[in-house]
Each structure stands twice: as C-alpha cells, then as structure tokens.
Amino acid sequence: MHPFLQNDFHIKWSTLTPSHIEADITKALNEAQAAVDAVAQQTAPLTYANTIAALDDGLETLNHAWGLVSHLDSVANSPELREAHNKMLPKVSEFFASIPLNEALWATLKAYGTQSETLSPTKRRYIQETLADFREAGADLPPEQKKRAGEIQSELAKLTQKYSENCLDATNAWEKIVTDKEQLSGLPESALDAARQSAEQKGKEGWRFTLQAPSYIPVMTYADSDALRKEVWQAYAAIGREGEHDNRELVRQILDLRHEFAQLVGQANFADHVTERRMAASGKAALSFGDEIFQKVRKQFEQEAEQLRQFKASLNSPLPNSDSPLLQPWEVGYWAEKQRKANYAFDEEALRPYFPIDRVISGMYQIAQQIFGLRIEERRTSNAQHRTSNKEEPTLDVQRSTFDVQCSTQGSAPEEPQTWHPEVKFYDLFDSETDEQLGSFYADWHPRESKRGGAWMNYLLTGNRDSSVGPRTPHLGLICGNLTPAVGDKPALLTHREVETIFHEFGHLLHHLCGEVEVKSLNGVNVPWDFVELPSQIMENWCWERESLDLFARHYETGEPIPEELFDKMLAARNYMKASANVRQLAFGKMDLELHIHWPESAKEDLDAFVENVLTGYSAEYKTKPKSNVFNFSHLFSSPTGYAAGYYSYKWAEVLDADAFTRFQQEGILNGETGRDFRSKILAKGNSEDPAQLYKDFMHRAPDPDALLRRDGLL
Known part of the structure; x- marks a missing residue:
C-alpha cells in the first residue's frame, strides 16, 4: 500500500506513481518525527546506538522515499509528478531543517558527545561530524533565530526547485x-x-x-x-531570462536567503559557511586558489583569443597584417573547430565511429575489472517504464525480490530488475577475487524531454558495512547523462567528450559502490565537496591512453582500433585552447564565489553588471557582449546548496586527479596493484578520514599544485 516506503533492493518502479507520493511521504515524515522525538527524550545511559545511530536509522526510510521522488522528478518529470512533488517539498524541507533546530534533540546529542565510549575511529569521527553539522545548521542559535533558520531552508527548497523547473521547461519550449x-x-x-x-x-x-x-x-x-x-x-x-521561465528574481532571492542564513549561524558570508569544513577552509582561500591558476595561464589565454581572431581574419582577408576584428560569441566554437582542424588536421567527428556507446561502456567495465579488481555483469530487466500519470494502469507481475537489502540470491533464480524507462540498464558489481556482490546500479544515458539536462550520479541505497549491526549488504546507485542517442540502425556513436563524461560519472559511482565505511552517512561520495571530484575526474585519464583506448575504442562496423595517425592527431590537439578551457572553468568558479561573498555587499542593482565586473579579464572580448549563465546554472541554484560556493571544487580536484594519475603513469596505466591501492585508500574510505590524509596515503606525499598545468601543456 506504500510503494515508496518499500525496502526492496530491486525497486518496483512501476508502482511508484504520483498518486502514492502524498500518503507515503506523509507516513514517512510521521515515523521520522517519532524517531527524532525518541532520541530527543532518551535518558541515561546515552550510547552511540540510542543516539547517533538511532537518529540515522529513524531517518533512513524518509531519506530513501524522498530520494526516489526526487530522482523521478529528474528523469520522468510530468505535470502529475511535479504537482505531487511540489506539494510535499515544503513539508519535507521544513522537517529536515527542524532536526538541528530541535532543542531537546540537540541537548541529548551534545550530552552524548561529552561522554566517553569505546568506539572505532570512524564512529568517533562521525560523532564530531554530526555535532558540527548541527552547529552549522543553527543548533546553538536562540529560539527566534532558530525559527528563522528553518524558514529560510524551507523557502530555499521551494525557490531552487522552481529555478530547476524553469530551466527544464525553457529548454523544452x-x-x-x-x-x-x-x-x-x-x-x-x-x-x-x-x-x-x-x-x-x-x-x-x-x-x-x-x-x-x-x-x-x-x-x-x-x-x-x-x-x-x-x-x-x-x-x-x-534560458531563465524571460517569460514564464524567468529565473532572474529567483536568483536574487536565493542569494539573499543564503547570505542571511550564513550570517545567522555566525559566518561572514555563504562561501565561508560552505567551505569551513572543506579542504579550502574559507571562501577567500577558494578565491585565491582560482586566482593563482588564472594568473599563471592568463597570458596564454589572451594569446589564444587573439590567435583565433587572427585565424578568422586571415581566411577572410589573406593580406598580411590585416586587422583581426572581434568575433561574435556564436562564432567562437565554429572558428575554433576550423582552427583546430587547420593546426592539427584533426576532426573530432572522425572519432565517433570508434565510440559506439555499448563498446565504450563494456570497455570501461573491463578497465575497472583489471585495475580495481571488480566484475560487472549486466542484468536483463523487465523494462517496466515508470508511470508518470495518476491514471490507474496494471503493473508488471514480478515475483518478490530474493535479493533485497536483507537477503542474498543464494539458492534461487534472481528476479529481473525493473527500470524507470526502457532505455535504462541495470548492472551488478562484484569483487573479482571474492565474488562478493558489492552493489548494483542503473545507467540512463540519453536525453528525454521529461529528464533534466546534464550528467550526474546518485545513490539509492547504502549497504551495511558495520558487522556489529548485521551482515554486509550491497550498495545501490545510478548514473545518468544526456548523450548522443542512436539514429536509425546505427548504434549511439559518441564524441570523445561524451566518452569522458561516461568515465567521469562512473568514477563517482565507484566511489559509492566500493565504499567500505561502517557508518553509512560517511560512505562514498559523502566527502568534502572539493574532494568528491577526484574519483570521477581521474577516470577521464583512461580516455586518453593508447593502452586503455584499445580496450574499447573500436570502429562500430569493422572492430578496428583508432588508427595510429588519427590517435596521434587526437593527442596533438588535446591541449588546443587549453588555457581558454581552464579560464572558462575558473570563471564559473569565481562567479560562484563572488556571488556568495561580495554580491551581498554590493549595491545589488544589476546582477549581470556585477558578474561582468568581477570577471573582468576572464573572458575574451566580443562584438556582442554575452551575459552570464547565472540564470541557467543548475549546479548553483537548483538546490538549497548543491555546488553553490563550491564550483571551484572541479578545478581543485582536477589538480588532485592530474597529480594522482602520475602514479599510474609511472607504475602502469592498467596496473592492478596501483588500482587496488586507489580503491582501498580512496574509493573505499569515503569520509572516514580527513581527505588530505587519504590523498597522502595514496601518493605518499602532498599534492603537486602544478600537476594540472603541466598536463595541460601550460607550464
């Protein structure tokens, strides 16, 4: 009767209809509130089990159920689903915002935090992380300010959801x-x-x-x-700038509320609030990090822009010393591609036939098996497309899962997992040495109008790794993208950048599925945001090495590998306009930080003018000055926090990944010993230890800050 509240490992997507959302989430909210109240009223003796663990256990059903609703909102959006989601969103947001503001609960947790109990280092770390989370959310505020903090979080949830919907609807319109x-x-x-x-x-x-x-x-x-x-x-x-899908006022409101919240909890600005417990440690430090890289590449960036203008001018006017007039913003990609072809005789479209999506994915799995000690098997699915309307329809008759959160498949035929769309595939992941199933995952790679843009990874279930509370159970995750679909009888043939995207999201997924952390909330991707991109971005490196490419880059008709001449051209062109690519990412990170540090101090009259001013030098000059993407930047504004004040993390982690990959280059691109070391010291550890220490454990030293610029040919 409550499909969103079921704990089946193989989720019955066909039963998850909008008509069940209100009743199921209401029930989950009531049960979660009862669990919170029970912990708040807990009396001595206080233990880890009856405080920290009991709170997590009491919230697990709601977290899982709302996660399913949010996921379907991302991949199977419909008017009925949107209405049901938005009806419950304020209640869910208010509930989660109320937890750290609950005075009785906070008193219980603080009291337990002062006691001594023999625990593992991971559980001791989680206690400190939990107390810090509560303080960051306003647990120590006086009653009136606590009330306001809860109101802000609820309002942010509604505003950011509307922002996300506007981006999707404007794109589809x-x-x-x-x-x-x-x-x-x-x-x-x-x-x-x-x-x-x-x-x-x-x-x-x-x-x-x-x-x-x-x-x-x-x-x-x-x-x-x-x-x-x-x-x-x-x-x-x-997109996001006009008509019924206008995000301009929403962004102002979101920025104002974030700043107000940060000041409520004692921070100067939202960037300091977000970064305090991340590797950067402050908004100012994150800004300085980006500025230092920018200064190192600025001269080459300006040269690249001028060379592109000269290239176009030389084709239009072969006279020597002819002027190189400014380009229009819609000309840059076009002329850059022509310049790249002229400089390197390289056409990226020539690579497409070598990247049929199924071969790319199977090759990626082969690489993961070889270097990380994994085995991945595709499962036949029942292709139970999710019903996105409230109209009653018959659901598939699928036998009850024999391998859910509490069970294994020993001794019985496994059921066929359902998916939310026929294109979605399902895989099991095993340890290749022990044959233990570490987890399973869904993969949904192609665009639909009901699906938000971009590419992402998420987790649906975190398995148990705490032997004191029960047997080991598998993790469950997903990866999604909006990649080139198949056309006619041809398979989906990808660009090289799309191949990198698949590897990137798979890296995030491995972080979750290979997790061995006994505290679920510290597993996998639940790490500081400027560390979370290391496992994903390092995977992109295997898209550039001949030894690994030969495992999957094969012509979809002949099976031949990429010809040596084409491969050489691809490598030669790798660092084309690399300074510009770096500055583009740095500009996004700087805009994000400036909005969350200095916009509140400005006159707040014109957001576009503010962004243009703070990004002086970060963009080439154009005949038509392009405006920022701030009103269509889901990373920053489609959730209450998300990547807000954290977009710099991509570049931060890119430095780490460029440096960490040098160990593979030295010891062997497909070296299983090195890969298993990365799995055990990075992927398996989640947030069980300080990320800086995890990095040192793998590299045996601190990061080399110039590794990225060397890889990009900028040093």
Missing part, C-alpha cells in the same frame, strides 16, 4: 525546424541524422534542433550558417 538542407551545410552526418530523427519523432518534416546538448553543440561547432548559429545561441542564452 524551444525548437528550430529547418526544411532547407542548404541551411545546414557544415553539419556532420551524425548531427543531420539525429535532427531528422528528432523531427520524425515529433511528426514534422525536415530537421529539428533543440537546446539539449547533443543537438545544440554540433550546431555551434559546425554549422556554416552564421544566422543559424546566432539564433540557436540567442535561444540558449535566453
């Missing part, structure tokens, strides 16, 4: 139908075939283009028509 093929000159066949298929799926003639990445990027990179590129660029730049 725009399309461009082209009926004259001559307007599409320059576009590769892969883009034309996809656009033709998109039009057919909508019952339209011609070629259909959207603002989803697999459609948008080829137009901006290859279309000869300046008018077409301009139209598409303007449409993308308008």
Whole structure:
C-alpha cells in the first residue's frame, strides 16, 4: 500500500506513481518525527546506538522515499509528478531543517558527545561530524533565530526547485525546424541524422534542433550558417531570462536567503559557511586558489583569443597584417573547430565511429575489472517504464525480490530488475577475487524531454558495512547523462567528450559502490565537496591512453582500433585552447564565489553588471557582449546548496586527479596493484578520514599544485 516506503533492493518502479507520493511521504515524515522525538527524550545511559545511530536509522526510510521522488522528478518529470512533488517539498524541507533546530534533540546529542565510549575511529569521527553539522545548521542559535533558520531552508527548497523547473521547461519550449538542407551545410552526418530523427519523432518534416546538448553543440561547432548559429545561441542564452521561465528574481532571492542564513549561524558570508569544513577552509582561500591558476595561464589565454581572431581574419582577408576584428560569441566554437582542424588536421567527428556507446561502456567495465579488481555483469530487466500519470494502469507481475537489502540470491533464480524507462540498464558489481556482490546500479544515458539536462550520479541505497549491526549488504546507485542517442540502425556513436563524461560519472559511482565505511552517512561520495571530484575526474585519464583506448575504442562496423595517425592527431590537439578551457572553468568558479561573498555587499542593482565586473579579464572580448549563465546554472541554484560556493571544487580536484594519475603513469596505466591501492585508500574510505590524509596515503606525499598545468601543456 506504500510503494515508496518499500525496502526492496530491486525497486518496483512501476508502482511508484504520483498518486502514492502524498500518503507515503506523509507516513514517512510521521515515523521520522517519532524517531527524532525518541532520541530527543532518551535518558541515561546515552550510547552511540540510542543516539547517533538511532537518529540515522529513524531517518533512513524518509531519506530513501524522498530520494526516489526526487530522482523521478529528474528523469520522468510530468505535470502529475511535479504537482505531487511540489506539494510535499515544503513539508519535507521544513522537517529536515527542524532536526538541528530541535532543542531537546540537540541537548541529548551534545550530552552524548561529552561522554566517553569505546568506539572505532570512524564512529568517533562521525560523532564530531554530526555535532558540527548541527552547529552549522543553527543548533546553538536562540529560539527566534532558530525559527528563522528553518524558514529560510524551507523557502530555499521551494525557490531552487522552481529555478530547476524553469530551466527544464525553457529548454523544452524551444525548437528550430529547418526544411532547407542548404541551411545546414557544415553539419556532420551524425548531427543531420539525429535532427531528422528528432523531427520524425515529433511528426514534422525536415530537421529539428533543440537546446539539449547533443543537438545544440554540433550546431555551434559546425554549422556554416552564421544566422543559424546566432539564433540557436540567442535561444540558449535566453534560458531563465524571460517569460514564464524567468529565473532572474529567483536568483536574487536565493542569494539573499543564503547570505542571511550564513550570517545567522555566525559566518561572514555563504562561501565561508560552505567551505569551513572543506579542504579550502574559507571562501577567500577558494578565491585565491582560482586566482593563482588564472594568473599563471592568463597570458596564454589572451594569446589564444587573439590567435583565433587572427585565424578568422586571415581566411577572410589573406593580406598580411590585416586587422583581426572581434568575433561574435556564436562564432567562437565554429572558428575554433576550423582552427583546430587547420593546426592539427584533426576532426573530432572522425572519432565517433570508434565510440559506439555499448563498446565504450563494456570497455570501461573491463578497465575497472583489471585495475580495481571488480566484475560487472549486466542484468536483463523487465523494462517496466515508470508511470508518470495518476491514471490507474496494471503493473508488471514480478515475483518478490530474493535479493533485497536483507537477503542474498543464494539458492534461487534472481528476479529481473525493473527500470524507470526502457532505455535504462541495470548492472551488478562484484569483487573479482571474492565474488562478493558489492552493489548494483542503473545507467540512463540519453536525453528525454521529461529528464533534466546534464550528467550526474546518485545513490539509492547504502549497504551495511558495520558487522556489529548485521551482515554486509550491497550498495545501490545510478548514473545518468544526456548523450548522443542512436539514429536509425546505427548504434549511439559518441564524441570523445561524451566518452569522458561516461568515465567521469562512473568514477563517482565507484566511489559509492566500493565504499567500505561502517557508518553509512560517511560512505562514498559523502566527502568534502572539493574532494568528491577526484574519483570521477581521474577516470577521464583512461580516455586518453593508447593502452586503455584499445580496450574499447573500436570502429562500430569493422572492430578496428583508432588508427595510429588519427590517435596521434587526437593527442596533438588535446591541449588546443587549453588555457581558454581552464579560464572558462575558473570563471564559473569565481562567479560562484563572488556571488556568495561580495554580491551581498554590493549595491545589488544589476546582477549581470556585477558578474561582468568581477570577471573582468576572464573572458575574451566580443562584438556582442554575452551575459552570464547565472540564470541557467543548475549546479548553483537548483538546490538549497548543491555546488553553490563550491564550483571551484572541479578545478581543485582536477589538480588532485592530474597529480594522482602520475602514479599510474609511472607504475602502469592498467596496473592492478596501483588500482587496488586507489580503491582501498580512496574509493573505499569515503569520509572516514580527513581527505588530505587519504590523498597522502595514496601518493605518499602532498599534492603537486602544478600537476594540472603541466598536463595541460601550460607550464
């Protein structure tokens, strides 16, 4: 009767309909509140089991159920689902915000925190982390300020959800139908075939283009028509800026509320609030980190911009010393691709036939098996597409799982797992030496209008690794993307950047599935945000090495590996415009930090003008000055915190990954001993120890701050 509250390891997605959300989440909220009250009223003797662990156990059902609702909102959005989600969102947000503000609960936890009990180092760390979490959320505030803190968190949840919906709806609201093929000159066949298929799926003639990445990027990179590129660029730049999907006032409100909350809990600004317990330790330090890299690459960045202008000018006017006028922003990708071809005779489209998605994924799994000691097996699924309306429909008759959170599959035939969409695949992951099932995961790689943009990883269940409370159980996670779909009879043929995306998200997933932390809340990706990208970004390195590429980069028709000549060109072009790529990421990180540090101190009159001012030097000059993406930047504004004041983490962790990969380069790209060391000292540890110490345990030294710039050819 309560499908969202079931603890089946194989989730019955077909039963998770919007009509159940209100009743199920209400029941979960009531049970969670009872658990909170029980801990708050706990009397001596206070123990880890009847305080910290009891609180976590009491919240687990609600966390899991709401996680399912939020996940479906991301991958199977519908009017009915959105309505049900948004009806319960304020109640769920208010409940979680109330936990650290509960005076009786806080008194109990503080009292326990002063007692001595023989515990493992991990559990002792978790006690301190829990107390710190409570203080950060306002546990020590007086009653009136606690009340305001709860109100802010509830309001932030609603505003950021609306921001996310506006981005999705604005993206889906725009399309461009082209009926004259001559307007599409320059576009590769892969883009034309996809656009033709998109039009057919909508019952339209011609070629259909959207603002989803697999459609948008080829137009901006290859279309000869300046008018077409301009139209598409303007449409993308308008997301979140106009009409019923306008995010401009929402961003102002979100920034104001974040700043107010930070000051309530004693921080100067939201960036200091967010970074205090991360590796950077303060907003100022995070800003300085980015600024130091920027100063090292600034000269080369300016040279790259000028060289691109000169390149276009030389083609349009072969006279020596001709002027190099400014480019339009919708020209940059197009002329950069032409310059790269001219400099390196390299066309990235030539790589597509070597990256059929199924072969890429199977090769990636082979690499994981070889270096991390894992085995991954695909399971046949029942393809139970999630029902996104409240209309009663028959559900699949699937026998009860014989391998859920409490059980194993020994002695019986495993059931076929359901998925939320027919394209979704399901895999089991094992330790290759012991044959223990460490976990399972879903993979959902292609765009749909009901699915938010981008690529991400998430976890659905964290298995038990505490022998004192029961047997080991498997983890459950997922990875999602919006990659090039299959066209006609051809498999989905990916760009190299899309291949990197798959490896990146798989790295996050391994962090969860390989976790061996006895405290669930410290497992896997529950680490400081500027450390969480290390396991994901280091995986991208295997997309550039000949030895690893040969395991999966094979022509979809012939099975041949990437020809040596093409591979050499790919490597030669790897660091093309690398200073510009670095500055682009640095600019995002700086904008994020400046908004959360200095915007509240400004006159707060014009957000665009503020961003333009703080990013002086971080962008090339253009004829038409582009505005920031602040109103279409889901990383920063689609959740109460998310990557807010933490976008610098990508570059921070990129330094770590560039440095850590040098050990593989020295000891062997596919060296199993090195890989198992990374698994045991990084992936398995989660947040059980200080991340700086974990890094030193693997590298036997502190990070080399120049490793990234050396890899990028900038030093």
